[in-house]
Amino acid sequence: MDGDGFIQVQDLTKVYSLGSVEVVALRNATLSVDRGQFVGVTGTSGSGKSTLMNLLGGLDTPSSGSIRVDGRRISDLSKAELALFRRHTVGMIFQSFNLVASYSALENVAFPLLFAGVAKKERARRAAELLNLVDLGARLNHRPTELSGGEQQRVAIARALANQPQILLADEPTGNLDSKTSEQIVRLLANLRAERRLTIVMISHEEALLREFADRMVYLQDGAVVSQEVVRDGP
Amino acid sequence: MRTSDYIEQAWTNLWKKKLRTFLTTGGVVIGIGALVCMFAFGQGVQRNIRDQFDEMDLLNYINVSPRHGRQPEPAEFDPDAPETYSDAVPAGEPNKPVTVLDDKFIDGLMQMEGVEAAFPEMRFPAQVGLGKEDRFTFIQVVTAKACRSGLIQLRAGQPYASDDPNEMMISDSLLRRLGNTKPETAVGQKVEIRTIILDFSLASLMRMAFARGDQRLPISDQRYTFTIVGVIERMGFGGPMPIRSDACIPPGAAGRMRKLVLTGVSDLFQPAEQMAGYSTVTVRVASPSQVATVEAKLEERGLRTFALMDQLEEMQKGFIIVDMFLLAVGMIGVTVASLGIVNTMVMSILERYREIGVMKAVGATDGDVQRIFLFESGMIGLLGGAFGLALAWVVSFVINQVVNGFTAREGVPFIQYFSFPWWLCLGGIGFSVLVSLIAGIYPTRRAAHVDPVVALRHD
Numbered sequence: 001m002d003g004d005g006f007i008q009v010q011d012l013t014k015v016y017s018l019g020s021v022e023v024v025a026l027r028n029a030t031l032s033v034d035r036g037q038f039v040g041v042t043g044t045s046g047s048g049k050s051t052l053m054n055l056l057g058g059l060d061t062p063s064s065g066s067i068r069v070d071g072r073r074i075s076d077l078s079k080a081e082l083a084l085f086r087r088h089t090v091g092m093i094f095q096s097f098n099l100v101a102s103y104s105a106l107e108n109v110a111f112p113l114l115f116a117g118v119a120k121k122e123r124a125r126r127a128a129e130l131l132n133l134v135d136l137g138a139r140l141n142h143r144p145t146e147l148s149g150g151e152q153q154r155v156a157i158a159r160a161l162a163n164q165p166q167i168l169l170a171d172e173p174t175g176n177l178d179s180k181t182s183e184q185i186v187r188l189l190a191n192l193r194a195e196r197r198l199t200i201v202m203i204s205h206e207e208a209l210l211r212e213f214a215d216r217m218v219y220l221q222d223g224a225v226v227s228q229e230v231v232r233d234g235p
Numbered sequence: 236m237r238t239s240d241y242i243e244q245a246w247t248n249l250w251k252k253k254l255r256t257f258l259t260t261g262g263v264v265i266g267i268g269a270l271v272c273m274f275a276f277g278q279g280v281q282r283n284i285r286d287q288f289d290e291m292d293l294l295n296y297i298n299v300s301p302r303h304g305r306q307p308e309p310a311e312f313d314p315d316a317p318e319t320y321s322d323a324v325p326a327g328e329p330n331k332p333v334t335v336l337d338d339k340f341i342d343g344l345m346q347m348e349g350v351e352a353a354f355p356e357m358r359f360p361a362q363v364g365l366g367k368e369d370r371f372t373f374i375q376v377v378t379a380k381a382c383r384s385g386l387i388q389l390r391a392g393q394p395y396a397s398d399d400p401n402e403m404m405i406s407d408s409l410l411r412r413l414g415n416t417k418p419e420t421a422v423g424q425k426v427e428i429r430t431i432i433l434d435f436s437l438a439s440l441m442r443m444a445f446a447r448g449d450q451r452l453p454i455s456d457q458r459y460t461f462t463i464v465g466v467i468e469r470m471g472f473g474g475p476m477p478i479r480s481d482a483c484i485p486p487g488a489a490g491r492m493r494k495l496v497l498t499g500v501s502d503l504f505q506p507a508e509q510m511a512g513y514s515t516v517t518v519r520v521a522s523p524s525q526v527a528t529v530e531a532k533l534e535e536r537g538l539r540t541f542a543l544m545d546q547l548e549e550m551q552k553g554f555i556i557v558d559m560f561l562l563a564v565g566m567i568g569v570t571v572a573s574l575g576i577v578n579t580m581v582m583s584i585l586e587r588y589r590e591i592g593v594m595k596a597v598g599a600t601d602g603d604v605q606r607i608f609l610f611e612s613g614m615i616g617l618l619g620g621a622f623g624l625a626l627a628w629v630v631s632f633v634i635n636q637v638v639n640g641f642t643a644r645e646g647v648p649f650i651q652y653f654s655f656p657w658w659l660c661l662g663g664i665g666f667s668v669l670v671s672l673i674a675g676i677y678p679t680r681r682a683a684h685v686d687p688v689v690a691l692r693h694d
Contacts, residue, residue, distance in 0.1 A: 059596060059687045080600050087598020098593050098691055102251055112597035114240055163598065 003034035005068075006199055007056065007167070012065035012075075014051050014223075025051040027223040028065065033216075035166075038193050038200045040210030040231075043220035049203040052220070053171045056201060057092050058082040069167070087116055091160030095172035097152040099144040105131055105155045106140040112162040130158035134188065150181035157188065161196070168192070170202040174209065182206065186213050236603055245610035252583070256615065259579040263619025263667060266572035268626035270565030271655075271663040275631055277561045278654035281554050288543065294523040295351075298541040299344075299516045299533055301334050334538055336513040344518060347532065349525035354381050355513040357489070358480055359496045362429040362456075363405075365413040365421075372409060374428065375480035376489040382465075387483075392422035392465035399487035403428075404465040409481035411646060418466035428459045428484075430494035457493045569666075572619065573674040580612055580678035584685075591682055592690025605683035609675050616671025620664035627663070628655065 014026040026048040033039050043049050054060040055067060058074055061082075067075045074085055086092075091112075099108045109127035118126070131137055134154040144152050153173055160168055170189060174182030186202070190213040193200050204210050211217060211231055219227045249256040288294055334340065336355065344353040357376040362369050382394035382404065395402040403426060407418050415421050434455040443453055461484065520529050526544045533540050584591070594604055631653035639649050 054688050057596070059691075080602075083595065083598055083600040083603075086596060092596050094691060098589065098596070100590050100593060111593070114244075115236055115594070115597065115599045115603055117237055119237075120240070120243075159597065 003032060003037075005032045006035035006037075006070055007033040007201070008066075008068040009052075009056070010066045010068075012052070012055060012067065013063050014048075014055060014060070015063045024223050026055070026062075029220075029223070029225045030065075031218055031225055031228060033199060033201060035199055036193065036197050037216060038190060038202070038214045039216045039218060040207075040214030041201060041203045041218045041220060042205065042207045042210055046222075047220040048223040049220055050171055051223075053092075053169055053201070053203055056167075057090050057169045058085045059092075087112065088163055089165055090167045090169055091163070091165040093153065093156045093160050093168070093170045093173045095175035097144065097149075097156045097176075099152055099155055099159075101144055104141045104143055105136060105147065105158075108144070108155055109158045109162055112159060116163055126162065127158070130161055131155070133161075133192075134158045148181075149177050150184060153177065153181075153185050154188065157185070157192070161192070164196075166199060168198045168200045170200065170204075172203055172205070174204060174206060182209060183212075186210075189213070236606070241606055241610040242614070244607055245614045248583070248607075248611055249614060255579055255582070259575050260615050260619045260622070262572040262575040263569075263615060263671065264622045264626055266565075266568035266570075267620050267623025267663055267667045268630065269568040270562070270666075271624055271627035271659065272630050272653070273561035273565040274558065274659055274663075275627060275653040275655050277554070277558050278656060278659060279652045280557075282654045283650060283652075284550075293543050294526070294547070295519050295521070296542065297518045297520065297526060297530055297533070298356075299336065299518055300514060300539050300541075301336060302537055302539050334536065336516050341516060344516065347529065349520050349529050350518055351521050352381070352519045354378065354517045354519075356515040356517055357486075357496065357513055359430065359489075359494045361431075361482075361494070363409065363413070363482055364427040364429065365410075365415065365424065368413045369427075369429075370409060370412050372482055373480045374403075374482045374484055374489075376486050377404075377483040379485055382483070387465075388468040390466045390468045391418040392463065395464050395485050397487070398485040400485065401459065401461045401488045402464045402485065403461040404467050404483045405463055406467045406481040407646070410466060416646070421463050421466055424463050426461045426463055428461055428482075428492075429456045430459070430492055431456050432493045432495055454495075459488075459492055461488070569670055573670050576612055576615055576671050576674040577678060579615070580608060580675050581681070583611070584608065584678055584682045588685065588690050591685045592687045595685070595687035596691060601683040604685070605679045608679040608682050609672060612671050612675025612679065613668050616668040617664065619671070620667025623667060624655075624660055624663050631655075 009029055009031045012026055012029040013024070016023045016025055029048070029052060031039075041049055041052065051060070055062050055075075058077070062075050065075070066073055069085075069089060074082070077085060100111065103111065106124060106127045109130050110123040113123040113126060128137070128140055131140055134157055136151060136154055136158070139147060139151060144155070147155065153176075156173075157168075168189065173189070174185055177185060186209055189200055189202065192198055202210065202214070207217070214231055215233070217229045217231055218225060219229075338355075341353045341355060344350055354377070358373045359376075360371065361374045362371055363374075364370075379395055379398050387394065387404070389404075390407050392404075394404060405421065405426070410416075410418060410421050415424075431454050434453050436455075439453045439455060467483070518529065518533075520526055523544055526542045530540045530542055530545075591604055594607075599607075635650075635652055638652060639647075643649070
């Protein structure tokens with residue numbers, strides 16, 4: 001495959017120990033994602049999609065194999081270095097939104113900026129700007145419980161963009177949404193990719209929806225990458 | 236993360252759980268309040284004693300007395316043998332003549348460098364009667380000059396003008412025991428002083444010979460009339476204070492009285508030479524720093540000295556023991572409060588488990604997470620310490636008012652039983668923060684090591 005190999009996953013394996021039983025969640029996965037690409041990852045439940053996402057996001061470390069992002073081997077980073085990687089390089093969105101219930105939309109979006117040492121006023125300014133970007137400029141002070149599922153996911157997207165990451169990892173972002181809202185969310189991601197030259201890796205059960213927006217599809221089964229398909233030339 | 240953000244986060248998170256924060260902080264408030272209160276009481280006692288010493292100039296005095304001859308030392312060390320006295324003349328040193336503490340000796344003392352004044356101490360037992368009441372006491376012979384030296388504070392009247400008249404000064408406490416609670420009315424009143432004397436008259440010997448069962452001594456009494464000229468405000472309490480009796484009369488009047496000068500049975504064992512002079516002379520030096528020098532000079536002359544300055548170090552050791560005891564009692568409350576903090580922090584971390592996962596997903600390091608919770612723990616300590624200090628102050632104020640309310644009826648002046656020096660206030664708050672931080676170490680370490688993958692899946 002031609003490309004810049006912005007993200008390179010090589011023979012990635014993750015084994016979990018559950019007591020005396022070892023469960024192989026990901027087995028020798030190898031794939032490459034170019035800068036600015038939108039890659040859709042799909043597969044059945046238990047195929048290793050979320051494990052792959054956690055490893056790419058630096059939330060977890062592999063049992064073997066390697067992940068390189070922009071030439072840097074992140075699978076060998078220390079815990080503190082991984083935290084900085086998550087802070088500055090990747091933004092993550094989840095199926096269950098993972099917003100802090102007691103925070104307003106503005107505070108949720110400003111949350112990552114807190115750890116980056118950004119001053120309070122600047123945090124508020126940037127968070128408001130991002131919420132405007134996802135069409136939630138009128139809901140800054142609403143708490144997650146006062147927002148619909150689609151709105152909550154848009155807050156989560158704004159939060160993921162707070163530290164201007166290069167990569168956006170989306171783990172089943174439409175899993176809790178109706179089909180219309182799901183399409184709106186994925187369209188928003190696709191637009192942001194174009195506007196901000198983001199590299200997006202999105203996991204979803206909804207293959208059809210993914211194929212509508214993704215440049216490339218990766219199929220997982222039983223922890224292994226069984227096939228990859230270029231859907232369209234991109235970015 | 237900025238320090239101001241940690242503080243704001245801690246405050247915001249504690250404020251969200253007002254009831255729990257209030258209850259946990261309440262535990263710290265009570266614990267620190269009790270601890271500070273105990274310490275403040277210990278400090279108050281120490282301050283009152285020091286103030287009394289300062290007020291009475293007690294640290295400027297040295298009691299001088301002659302050595303009691305020579306003590307024999309055992310030939311070999313015998314653990315069962317009684318201890319030798321510290322004032323014994325060392326073995327092998329020839330017996331020096333016993334120095335007689337007479338007026339000539341006192342004149343010599345006055346010439347010594349650093350000595351401001353020297354007063355002989357002469358006391359004798361007597362019965363003092365005012366109206367229908369009479370009380371036993373020791374009467375002290377004090378020169379008019381000593382009375383005018385500012386050592387005595389008068390509540391009413393004035394010191395006697397010379398060493399001769401049958402005039403006396405009486406303490407307000409003795410006056411109260413004699414039924415007079417208004418010192419100003421006592422001045423000018425007549426007092427009967429009854430002394431005891433050895434009576435070897437035939438009548439006395441006959442009474443003794445025919446006494447049945449009673450081991451009567453050949454003793455009778457003499458009565459003298461004195462006029463009260465002054466009422467002394469407060470008496471010393473047995474330290475090397477020149478005035479430590481409830482009644483003072485001038486030496487001229489004392490000389491005219493027949494009396495038995497015995498302050499205790501031990502006086503009967505005094506060497507004959509020493510009976511010739513005063514049993515004790517009190518020396519006042521210009522400043523406490525000169526006590527050691529003057530003491531050394533006097534001891535070189537074979538005299539025994541006692542100064543309260545020497546006892547200060549021992550007293551300070553005693554104060555430390557008292558402080559340690561109070562600290563131990565106060566720590567019980569603080570320990571219970573710290574367990575409350577551990578419980579609160581563990582609960583808080585369990586409730587915010589998923590939030591910790593979010594923190595890590597958006598780039599928080601383990602250190603960031605630990606510090607966020609440590610600041611919360613420290614803030615509980617800060618609030619608890621500050622309000623605990625306030626509680627201690629309020630409790631001490633109430634105790635002071637109640638106790639002084641009772642003692643005021645007995646004529647005791649107002650006493651602050653508690654002392655809050657600045658280091659105790661700051662130390663109390665600092666200690667509270669420190670204990671809270673220590674209590675927070677275990678739960679916050681747990682928070683720091685939360686696996687973000689597990690936490691983000693947590694419901």
